[in-house]
Amino acid sequence: MTDSPTPRSEPTALDALQQTLAAEHAVVHLFTALGGMTSASREPELAALLREQYQVHRGRREQLMVMVRTQGAQPVAAEPAYALPEASTADLVRAAGLEAEERCAQTYAAQVAATTAEARDWAVMTLAETASTLLRWGADATPFPGAPDLLA
Numbered sequence: 001m002t003d004s005p006t007p008r009s010e011p012t013a014l015d016a017l018q019q020t021l022a023a024e025h026a027v028v029h030l031f032t033a034l035g036g037m038t039s040a041s042r043e044p045e046l047a048a049l050l051r052e053q054y055q056v057h058r059g060r061r062e063q064l065m066v067m068v069r070t071q072g073a074q075p076v077a078a079e080p081a082y083a084l085p086e087a088s089t090a091d092l093v094r095a096a097g098l099e100a101e102e103r104c105a106q107t108y109a110a111q112v113a114a115t116t117a118e119a120r121d122w123a124v125m126t127l128a129e130t131a132s133t134l135l136r137w138g139a140d141a142t143p144f145p146g147a148p149d150l151l152a
Contacts, residue, residue, distance in 0.1 A: 016107075016114035017068050018076045020123075023107040024061040025078035027100045031057060033084050034093050043090045049136060050097065056133075057104075060126060067119060098137035105130045105146030 011019065031054040040047040065075040085096040108130060111123040127146055135141060 011110065011114045013115040013119060014068070014071050014073055016111040017064060017071065017119065018073070020104075020107040020111050021061065021064040021068060022076050022079075023104050024057055024064060025076075026082050027057045027104055028054065028061055029078065029082045030084065030096065030100050034087060034096055037087050038090070038093050043093075046090055046093060050093075053097070053101075053133065056129075063122070067122075094138055098134065098139055101130060101134050101137055102139070102146075105134065107146075109146030 031050055035047070035050045035054060038047045038050055068075040085092065087093040087096050105127060108123050108127040112120055112127060115123060130146070
């Protein structure tokens with residue numbers, strides 16, 4: 001007799017919030033490190049984008065922590081350390097920032113799918129903001145940022 005695979009359940013609204021919070025912890029850490037790798041005098045636009053997005057992601061992280069607590073749960077903690085890219089040029093810093101924003105878009109798209117009411121409204125708004133930010137990082141415009149599987 002063969003064991004049939006256990007069907008994967010869809011994430012709960014709380015799971016989606018926690019996964020999104022975990023992604024925000026990682027991007028805040030990354031943008032802190034990338035800011036230290038970027039020369040404001042040689043790359044003022046990139047340095048300004050990093051500073052701005054660092055603040056945006058810190059705010060989102062704080063909002064997510066409130067949303068998780070509102071659900072009666074303890075927010076997931078940041079990891080003790082994160083792998084960092086060896087970003088030594090402006091192009092590598094920009095690529096790392098773009099990749100981080102793409103991962104955030106994916107978690108916000110998953111949050112839209114798994115939540116309702118205010119949490120969904122907030123995730124939709126944040127996903128739209130992230131889509132605009134992706135363009136600033138150099139991404140091509142796509143119909144469904146964060147959800148490429150919808151194109152299939």
